[in-house]
Amino acid sequence: xxxxxxxxxxxxxxxxxxxxxxxxxxxxxxxxxxxxxxxxxxxxxxxxxxxxxxxxxxxxxxxxxxxxxxxxxxxxxxxxxxxxxxxxxxxxxxxxxxxxxxxxxxxxxxxx
Amino acid sequence: xxxxxxxxxxxxxxxxxxxxxxxxxxxxxxxxxxxxxxxxxxxxxxxxxxxxxxxxxxxxxxxxxxxxxxxxxxxxxxxxxxxxxxxxxxxxxxxxxxxxxxxxxxxxxxxxxx
Numbered sequence: 001x002x003x004x005x006x007x008x009x010x011x012x013x014x015x016x017x018x019x020x021x022x023x024x025x026x027x028x029x030x031x032x033x034x035x036x037x038x039x040x041x042x043x044x045x046x047x048x049x050x051x052x053x054x055x056x057x058x059x060x061x062x063x064x065x066x067x068x069x070x071x072x073x074x075x076x077x078x079x080x081x082x083x084x085x086x087x088x089x090x091x092x093x094x095x096x097x098x099x100x101x102x103x104x105x106x107x108x109x110x111x112x
Numbered sequence: 113x114x115x116x117x118x119x120x121x122x123x124x125x126x127x128x129x130x131x132x133x134x135x136x137x138x139x140x141x142x143x144x145x146x147x148x149x150x151x152x153x154x155x156x157x158x159x160x161x162x163x164x165x166x167x168x169x170x171x172x173x174x175x176x177x178x179x180x181x182x183x184x185x186x187x188x189x190x191x192x193x194x195x196x197x198x199x200x201x202x203x204x205x206x207x208x209x210x211x212x213x214x215x216x217x218x219x220x221x222x223x224x225x226x
Contacts, residue, residue, distance in 0.1 A: 036217075041121075041219065041220075042219050042220070043116070043118075043203050043205075043217030043218050043219045043220050044155065044203070044217045045217070046215065046216070089155065091155075097160070097167075097168055098143065098160070098207065099145075099157050099160060099168060100147070100155075100157060100215065101157070102154050102155040102156070103154070104153075104154050105154075
C-alpha cells in the first residue's frame with residue numbers, strides 16, 4: 001500500500017528552528033489528512049488534521065498545509081523543542097470509511 | 113484525558129498457538145479499530161468494528177483473525193493459529209461517532225511469535 005508516502009525517514013533540526021515534514025499521497029479520494037506523533041513503546045498520538053476543503057490549519061506551534069493539486073501536505077513545527085523528538089506519521093482517509101492509510105513515518109530529532 | 117487501554121503490553125507465544133489481545137476503548141466511542149505495525153514497516157489497517165459487527169477488513173485480516181466485543185467495555189482481537197509473520201505491534205483505536213476524525217490509539221501490544 002503506497003498510497004501515502006513520507007520520503008524522508010529522518011530529520012534533524014536545532015532547537016528553536018523550524019521543522020518541516022513532508023507527505024505525498026496518490027489516492028485522489030482522500031479527503032481528510034492527519035498527522036500523528038509516536039514515542040517509543042507508545043501508540044500514535046493525534047497531532048493535527050486538515051480536511052480537503054482547506055489548505056491550512058494551525059494549532060499552536062503546529063501548522064499543516066495541504067496542496068491538493070500536487071497531492072502534497074506538510075507539517076511545520078515552529079519553534080522546535082526537544083520534546084518534539086519522535087516519529088511523525090502522516091495519515092489519510094476517505095470520508096466514506098474513515099480507514100487510515102499511514103505513511104512510513106519520519107523520525108525527528110531536535111538538537112539542543 | 114480518556115485513554116484506550118491495551119493488555120498485555122507484550123505477549124510471547126509459540127507458533128500455532130491462539131492469542132487474544134485485549135482493548136478497552138474510550139467509553140463513549142462507538143467505532144473501534146485494530147491496526148498493526150510490523151517492525152520497520154508502516155502502520156497497517158486490519159479491521160473496523162461498529163454496531164457489533166465488522167464494517168471493513170483488510171486483506172491481512174484473514175480467517176485466522178477475529179474480533180469481538182464480548183461486553184460493554186472490551187474489544188478483543190483473536191489470532192487462532194499464530195504464525196511467525198504475525199509478530200508485530202498491534203494497536204487498538206477508537207473514534208468518536210461524529211465530528212471527529214482523530215482516532216485515539218492505545219499504547220499497543222507487542223506480539224512475538226517464536
